[in-house]
Every structure is written in C-alpha cells, then in structure tokens.
Amino acid sequence: MILEGTVLRGRDFEPVEGRVVVEDGTIVDVEEASVESTDIVLPAFVNAHTHIGDSIAKEAGAGLSLDDLVAPPDGLKHRLLRQASAEEKIAAMRRSLQYMQAGGQAAFIEFREGGVDGVDAIHRALDGLDIEGVVLGREESEAMHAADGFGASGARDSEFGELREATREAGKTFGIHAGERDSDDITPALDLDPDFLVHMVYPEPSHLERVESEEIPIVVCPRSNLVTNVGVPPLRDLLDRTTVALGTDNVMLNSPSMFREMEFANKLTDATAREVLQMATVNGADIAGLNAGLVEPGRDAKLLVLDGDSDNLTGVRDPVRAVVRRAGHADVKQVVY
Known part of the structure; x- marks a missing residue:
C-alpha cells in the first residue's frame, strides 16, 4: 500500500511532501517526493x-x-x-x-x-x-x-x-x-x-x-x-x-x-x-502499549488520510494546526488499520 500527500512525519509531525509505504501492516518507508495528491497523511x-x-x-x-x-x-x-x-x-x-x-x-x-x-x-x-x-x-x-x-x-x-x-x-x-x-x-x-x-x-x-x-x-x-x-x-x-x-x-x-x-x-x-x-x-x-501513533518506519500502519482539498481544508497553510483546530469527520478520506 502506498499513501501519498503531505505526510506528518515522526514525533514532531514534520510536514513533508511524499509517500508512505506500507507492507504487511507495517510502515516500511516514508519517502520525500513530488506528488500530485493534496491528501494529509497522519497517525490514526x-x-x-x-x-x-x-x-x-x-x-x-x-x-x-x-x-x-x-x-x-x-x-x-x-x-x-x-x-x-x-x-x-x-x-x-x-x-x-x-x-x-x-x-x-x-x-x-x-x-x-x-x-x-x-x-x-x-x-x-x-x-x-x-x-x-x-x-x-x-x-x-x-x-x-x-x-x-x-x-x-x-x-x-x-x-x-x-x-x-x-x-x-x-x-x-x-x-x-x-x-x-x-x-x-x-x-x-x-x-x-x-x-x-x-x-x-x-x-x-x-x-x-x-x-x-x-x-x-x-x-x-x-x-x-x-x-x-x-x-x-x-x-x-x-x-x-x-x-x-x-x-x-x-x-x-x-x-x-x-x-x-x-x-x-x-x-x-x-x-x-x-x-x-x-x-x-x-x-x-x-x-x-501500542506500536502506533507515529508515521515512521517500523510502526504499525494505523493511519488516517484527510482530504486536503475538502471545502473545509483547501487553502490550509499549516497542516498540523489544521488537523487539530479545523478538521472533522467530514474531512476523513481513508482510515488504514
């Protein structure tokens, strides 16, 4: 499974453009790359x-x-x-x-x-x-x-x-x-x-x-x-x-x-x-006691994908603030467990 967009990576939720690579339920890589997706990928x-x-x-x-x-x-x-x-x-x-x-x-x-x-x-x-x-x-x-x-x-x-x-x-x-x-x-x-x-x-x-x-x-x-x-x-x-x-x-x-x-x-x-x-x-x-909560290699792939182009989130400049202060159920695009 590959998820693309703005990835909130690591414990500091650094926003990076790229993709998350998942194999057998585990995150194996977070790649920085130019992608077309406007999704926001974060830990569930x-x-x-x-x-x-x-x-x-x-x-x-x-x-x-x-x-x-x-x-x-x-x-x-x-x-x-x-x-x-x-x-x-x-x-x-x-x-x-x-x-x-x-x-x-x-x-x-x-x-x-x-x-x-x-x-x-x-x-x-x-x-x-x-x-x-x-x-x-x-x-x-x-x-x-x-x-x-x-x-x-x-x-x-x-x-x-x-x-x-x-x-x-x-x-x-x-x-x-x-x-x-x-x-x-x-x-x-x-x-x-x-x-x-x-x-x-x-x-x-x-x-x-x-x-x-x-x-x-x-x-x-x-x-x-x-x-x-x-x-x-x-x-x-x-x-x-x-x-x-x-x-x-x-x-x-x-x-x-x-x-x-x-x-x-x-x-x-x-x-x-x-x-x-x-x-x-x-x-x-x-x-x-769960091996989850972060987007980084080795963590369980329990992930949330938000639609960054929703009417609510389009135009967001700070994705971390947007997730915390603005996002809601209507913005959820995919939940990966």
Whole structure:
C-alpha cells in the first residue's frame, strides 16, 4: 500500500511532501517526493480515556453534579446501566465504536463498568470492527483478569491496594481517576504506583513533583471537565513534567470525537497544536502499549488520510494546526488499520 500527500512525519509531525509505504501492516518507508495528491497523511488517533457504556444515555442528566452523574454505585450513569439490557448496551456501544472508527480512531482505552459481564459486552460490541480496545475492567478482580487491566474509579471511592497488587502480578495495566473534583484523592492514587492517572484537574506542586520524578503519564479530558463544572486541567504544568494523552471520557456527556477534543484543548489552553496532536496519537499509544501513533518506519500502519482539498481544508497553510483546530469527520478520506 502506498499513501501519498503531505505526510506528518515522526514525533514532531514534520510536514513533508511524499509517500508512505506500507507492507504487511507495517510502515516500511516514508519517502520525500513530488506528488500530485493534496491528501494529509497522519497517525490514526488513540482515545486514551473512554466510558463507552454511557452510549445508552447520551445527554442525560443535564444540571446534575459530577457525583450525581457518574459516582459509583448509584450515580445516574450506573442506575441507567443497571436498567438497560445487555443487548441494548452492546448495540449502543457498537454505534459509538463505529463513529469513533469512522473518525480516525485506531484504538481507545476503556474503563469498563459491569465486571466480567461488562468486559464481555464491549468485546461483543467490538466484534468485526477494526478499532482496537484496550479494556480495563472495574469493580472486581475477575474483571481485571478477563480484561487488559483494571481501571479504578478513584482513591476516595474504595481501597484499591489489593487490586493494584493483583494487576501488577498479572502483568496488566492499572489506571485510576485522580484530582477530578479536588486534590484530596491524588496522593493516595499516586501511592498505588499507577501506570497512568486520569483527569488531574487539581494537582498541587507536590503532586506535580511526584508525577515528574515517578514518570507517571496522565490522560486529560477537558471537554468532560467543563461539562461537569470541575474546571480545566493545567495542561502546561502537566506537559512540562510528563507524558500527557487525550481522552473523550463519558459518551453520556460528550461525543467521542478526537477532532472536537483536540480543537477544544488547543483553543482553550496554551498547549501548542503539535503538543495536542501528540496527545491524541503517540502519547495515547505509549500509555496503551501500542506500536502506533507515529508515521515512521517500523510502526504499525494505523493511519488516517484527510482530504486536503475538502471545502473545509483547501487553502490550509499549516497542516498540523489544521488537523487539530479545523478538521472533522467530514474531512476523513481513508482510515488504514
């Protein structure tokens, strides 16, 4: 397979005119050459934090607080999940996954409610799709063993020490929410030595020092944080200290679009367009343990091709800014998995 156009090459997304050569699902060469194509070729996105089960209740709970919306065990989300049948939840999740795949997402990291049954449900929803799910079970150790790891709700909700140790012994990933509504649960979350943290809206200087010294990645979800009225994560402070990735969080609250999340993060904060694109691709891939997220030889060919001559993108002078601030689902020409 050969893809031609403006290629956003390497970790810095250097725009080069040329072609990407793919063999057996792997990028084997990025050639600089004069080509006629106006396409933009870039890595497919990795959505680093999702709750896909919420697909049964989009835009439910207007005006409710964060706890009333999503706190276990009786937040609105959890009540609605209990009321829905397994088939209803699977069908709704599949529709969201199809939307994500069509929008250039190669993979996602899912915090999966419902124990073992919840893990089985999302695997059924993924059947036959090309998007890859890194599924973290919740609520019980059996769910962790059935999944790719464990996704903890937060250190204020329960004691996760034994589950953290069991996840480590199983050689799997452990992620945990922290600092979403205040700073109180950040230290106990850090004490668990997680593989990554989610949200970190309220880190204190001591937390930032630990994140940097212990090299703990962070996933931020700025649209979700504003919807739930908890604030905006301090992206500059986080980016200066560790690997930061981007996620869309609850489908109940936000469309699972990485285009929207990137635009929001770039226009709302002082993170540069290049940093935001790294957050949406290679940084998420690194957290997920995937050999993707970059256009360079040796990486898996999980690629996104945008129509550079679309009504929206024609005339673009800076392709990186265009991808982050302007592009959308309508500009997607091809997704290569």
